[in-house]
Amino acid sequence: MKVLDYLEEIILFIAFAAMTVITFLNVVSRNLAGISISFTEEITINLLVLITFLGAAVGVRKYAHLGFTLLFDKGNKAIRLFIVFFTGMMGFILFGILFWYGVEMVQFQIKMDQKTPALGMPQWILSLALPFGAFMCVVRTVQVVIEEAKNVSRGEKTVEGDDQTV
Numbered sequence: 001m002k003v004l005d006y007l008e009e010i011i012l013f014i015a016f017a018a019m020t021v022i023t024f025l026n027v028v029s030r031n032l033a034g035i036s037i038s039f040t041e042e043i044t045i046n047l048l049v050l051i052t053f054l055g056a057a058v059g060v061r062k063y064a065h066l067g068f069t070l071l072f073d074k075g076n077k078a079i080r081l082f083i084v085f086f087t088g089m090m091g092f093i094l095f096g097i098l099f100w101y102g103v104e105m106v107q108f109q110i111k112m113d114q115k116t117p118a119l120g121m122p123q124w125i126l127s128l129a130l131p132f133g134a135f136m137c138v139v140r141t142v143q144v145v146i147e148e149a150k151n152v153s154r155g156e157k158t159v160e161g162d163d164q165t166v
Contacts (some may be wrong), residue, residue, distance in 0.1 A: 053133020102131030
């Protein structure tokens, strides 16, 4: 999974850097030359979708999402295992639905031959960010459920992203 970790972080870095440079150039050209670069909005919005979903996947991997852990912390092994699998299933369902509808959206855009307004490129290329990001969230959710279930089975109550040890 180290390769996947590295790939996620490289994609996030490149997407964020590209978004920053493109937006900066658009602001400078608009204010100095009075010229607005219209395609920057298309690219920026789609890169933001990619960053959002890949960032969510990294958050899942690093246990960085907010959580209410009182029941987990005070529960016995069976309750903790139930919570791990229940929350994992809910995350899997959420990201699975987003992946499914993302794939359907991309297929529809291919079928309708939709083009982006400013660039005139196929819309589905930019829209791949949604199913790709959702798929990465599914992978990371499964990974975290397996790791957490192992920790609970061994009697460990600590999580990688927690600031405190219980």
